[in-house]
Amino acid sequence: MAKIIAEMVIDAVTMELPDTKTVKFKWPDGYDIDFKTGQFITVYWPDTPNYKRAYSLSSCALDRGFFEVTVKRDGKMGTRIVDWARVGDKMSVIPPTGRFLPVLEPNKHLICIAGGSGVTPFRGFVRDATRRKLDTKITILYSVRTTNDIIFNQEFRQLEQENPNFKFQVTCTRLPETDPWTGRRGRIDIEWVKSHIADMANTVFYACGPTELVENTEHMVVHDMGVPKAQMLLEKWG
Amino acid sequence: MSNVPSDLKYAKSHEWVRVQGDTATIGITDHAQHELTDVVFVELPAVNRQVQAGEACAVVESVKTASDIYSPVSGQILEINKSVVDNPALVNTEPYSGGWFYKIKLSQPAEAESLMNPDQYKSQIEGH
Numbered sequence: 001m002a003k004i005i006a007e008m009v010i011d012a013v014t015m016e017l018p019d020t021k022t023v024k025f026k027w028p029d030g031y032d033i034d035f036k037t038g039q040f041i042t043v044y045w046p047d048t049p050n051y052k053r054a055y056s057l058s059s060c061a062l063d064r065g066f067f068e069v070t071v072k073r074d075g076k077m078g079t080r081i082v083d084w085a086r087v088g089d090k091m092s093v094i095p096p097t098g099r100f101l102p103v104l105e106p107n108k109h110l111i112c113i114a115g116g117s118g119v120t121p122f123r124g125f126v127r128d129a130t131r132r133k134l135d136t137k138i139t140i141l142y143s144v145r146t147t148n149d150i151i152f153n154q155e156f157r158q159l160e161q162e163n164p165n166f167k168f169q170v171t172c173t174r175l176p177e178t179d180p181w182t183g184r185r186g187r188i189d190i191e192w193v194k195s196h197i198a199d200m201a202n203t204v205f206y207a208c209g210p211t212e213l214v215e216n217t218e219h220m221v222v223h224d225m226g227v228p229k230a231q232m233l234l235e236k237w238g
Numbered sequence: 239m240s241n242v243p244s245d246l247k248y249a250k251s252h253e254w255v256r257v258q259g260d261t262a263t264i265g266i267t268d269h270a271q272h273e274l275t276d277v278v279f280v281e282l283p284a285v286n287r288q289v290q291a292g293e294a295c296a297v298v299e300s301v302k303t304a305s306d307i308y309s310p311v312s313g314q315i316l317e318i319n320k321s322v323v324d325n326p327a328l329v330n331t332e333p334y335s336g337g338w339f340y341k342i343k344l345s346q347p348a349e350a351e352s353l354m355n356p357d358q359y360k361s362q363i364e365g366h
Contacts, residue, residue, distance in 0.1 A: 052276075053301055076279050076281075076297075211273065236303075
């Protein structure tokens with residue numbers, strides 16, 4: 001099927017956090033497209049066709065009939081979507097593309113390092129692996145400022161229950177000392193990452209989020225840990 | 239390899255500064271536009287606004303992200319580039335010429351002197 005731009009109706013919206021919304025785009029009749037988990041779509045409002053934004057899919061390739069993206073209130077587009085997009089609105093959608101793809105093979109361990117809204121494509125990774133009951137191990141190492149900034153917290157906790165090969169690990173960087181959070185605090189560092197690796201040769205690293213986090217992670221994994229670049233995929237501003 | 243003109247000063251946050259007398263022209267670097275990918279929206283400060291060095295005073299949005307632009311120097315906004323507002327792609331195609339953002343009357347000219355020179359900026363961007 002040709003890569004056609006389709007106008008899609010917003011079928012559902014979910015506020016994940018006060019500044020983060022998941023939008024579900026319903027495929028129009030006759031739309032049937034091949035794509036891969038981890039890819040991104042590019043969207044625009046029909047009244048501003050020159051103003052486009054790309055968002056990683058937070059749904060997965062097993063989800064047929066719709067695309068989901070999870071958008072933070074960021075910039076003009078993010079603000080319009082989070083504050084104004086409603087069920088029934090229409091947006092134009094350029095089909096999925098991108099190479100930030102999970103290596104969902106039996107002996108692999110995917111270490112998925114995320115900051116902020118960079119966690120959204122990993123929801124697709126885990127959904128895909130869980131539904132297909134794959135043996136691939138997936139560990140998300142997620143950096144947020146506070147416990148109020150964890151996107152998909154309940155859903156990832158539920159997926160941990162359903163999928164014994166999946167772990168969701170959160171670290172908070174800006175929690176007050178008085179906060180009752182008993183989980184990890186501080187930035188993602190080499191010791192924390194290493195503590196999750198059992199078989200380096202079969203580990204694939206992913207980093208998605210703000211540029212600084214992605215670049216620091218790349219430096220840590222490739223330079224400090226000596227992991228070949230081929231074992232790492234990056235998605236800045238995902 | 240990103241283009242780093244030899245006649246400009248640079249901020250760590252990837253803005254360039256061209257000083258001419260007591261005024262300076264500000265834009266973002268070739269490296270920055272490359273990292274941002276296709277720029278689709280630019281919001282610039284109001285003329286006459288007073289800004290402080292390090293203050294967020296503009297927004298540039300690409301297909302992948304929205305980023306604040308921090309003024310590398312303090313002063314009063316003299317002029318903004320309306321062409322780049324109408325045609326944000328100029329940031330990608332002409333980052334050091336047609337893609338400039340604003341001109342500012344320097345209130346503390348020494349700030350510009352303390353910015354990075356081209357070699358220092360090259361070292362910064364090649365460090366990644």
